Amino acid sequence: MTRVxxxxxxxxxxxxxxxxxxxxxTAAQQANSGKLASDLSGYASSDEQITAAKTLQSRIQSYLxxxxxxSSKLDLQDQTLQSVxxxxxxxxxxxxxxxxxxxxxxxxxxxxxxxxxxxxxxxTQFNGQYVFAGSQTSTPPVSIxxxxxxxxxTALANIGSVxxxxxxxxxxxxxxxxxxxxxxxxxxxxxxxxxALQQIAAFNAGPNGPINGTLTAAxxxxxTGVISSFSTAETQSTAAVVQNGAxxxxxxxxxxNLTNQSDTLTQSLGNLTDVDVAKAASDLQMAQFAxxxxxxxxxxxxxxxxxxxxxxxFN
Numbered sequence: 165m166t167r168v169x170x171x172x173x174x175x176x177x178x179x180x181x182x183x184x185x186x187x188x189x190t191a192a193q194q195a196n197s198g199k200l201a202s203d204l205s206g207y208a209s210s211d212e213q214i215t216a217a218k219t220l221q222s223r224i225q226s227y228l229x230x231x232x233x234x235s236s237k238l239d240l241q242d243q244t245l246q247s248v249x250x251x252x253x254x255x256x257x258x259x260x261x262x263x264x265x266x267x268x269x270x271x272x273x274x275x276x277x278x279x280x281x282x283x284x285x286x287x288t289q290f291n292g293q294y295v296f297a298g299s300q301t302s303t304p305p306v307s308i309x310x311x312x313x314x315x316x317x318t319a320l321a322n323i324g325s326v327x328x329x330x331x332x333x334x335x336x337x338x339x340x341x342x343x344x345x346x347x348x349x350x351x352x353x354x355x356x357x358x359x360a361l362q363q364i365a366a367f368n369a370g371p372n373g374p375i376n377g378t379l380t381a382a383x384x385x386x387x388t389g390v391i392s393s394f395s396t397a398e399t400q401s402t403a404a405v406v407q408n409g410a411x412x413x414x415x416x417x418x419x420x421n422l423t424n425q426s427d428t429l430t431q432s433l434g435n436l437t438d439v440d441v442a443k444a445a446s447d448l449q450m451a452q453f454a455x456x457x458x459x460x461x462x463x464x465x466x467x468x469x470x471x472x473x474x475x476x477x478f479n
Contacts, residue, residue: 227338247285248354248404251279252278254278287350298329305329305351
């Protein structure tokens with residue numbers, strides 16, 4: 165026989181209220197956050213998948229963040245390498261024009277300007293570090309400023325002495341399976357141009373100089389012969405620009421792939437953790453109804469007891 169008592173009814177009512185409250189809290193949390201649970205413990209068998217996906221997504225985001233900085237550096241390198249190529253072109257044009265006019269009055273000044281532009285470009289900094297210095301990022305990779313600096317005994321003996329960079333070109337990991345050389349060295353980029361300029365500096369200080377005013381026969385012959393050195397410098401510095409551009413294209417491709425992977429992971433994580441918005445709203449409404457119903461039953465019980473439910477046998 166089933167026993168009925170006021171205490172039993174109250175216990176059942178309280179239990180119903182607690183259950184309704186739990187459901188209401190869960191439904192409210194899901195509706196407000198858009199997530200099925202607030203931590204991994206709420207995802208049961210999916211927790212390992214979620215952890216793995218979030219770990220991979222974090223690694224991809226790290227690459228994306230680093231590649232964004234690297235992209236800015238490569239953009240700067242593109243501009244500065246082009247400046248070196250332009251300096252070689254400017255120097256060659258100045259010589260050609262001097263030969264055409266038979267006058268070298270302003271030639272040395274123009275060549276000094278070309279050298280200064282190249283030095284400034286090769287001593288470019290990014291985030292406080294010298295871009296073309298190899299691993300010696302705190303030291304300017306080019307130590308000269310004047311055309312005459314190329315005509316010192318040390319420089320004449322070894323053009324490499326005007327560069328202070330080491331031979332460790334910067335490399336970067338742009339994704340799990342790709343490590344690329346993303347930097348270039350001042351000595352590699354600048355040596356052809358500086359060598360060509362050195363020939364002029366030495367000639368200008370020699371017995372057939374200075375080059376200033378109407379060109380002599382010796383000066384004309386020399387300048388005609390040295391043009392090819394500036395053509396070589398222009399070609400090689402342009403090749404450095406092309407090399408940098410190839411790295412930029414590779415970085416862009418990798419970044420696009422990483423972004424697509426990140427988007428796919430975001431969608432997969434959403435499938436595992438996100439709630440159905442319509443269902444969440446419906447569940448919240450049902451939980452509110454259940455809570456209201458349980459509260460109403462409890463309220464009714466507080467106004468009565470078992471005696472009021474039994475037939476009145478005392479009258």
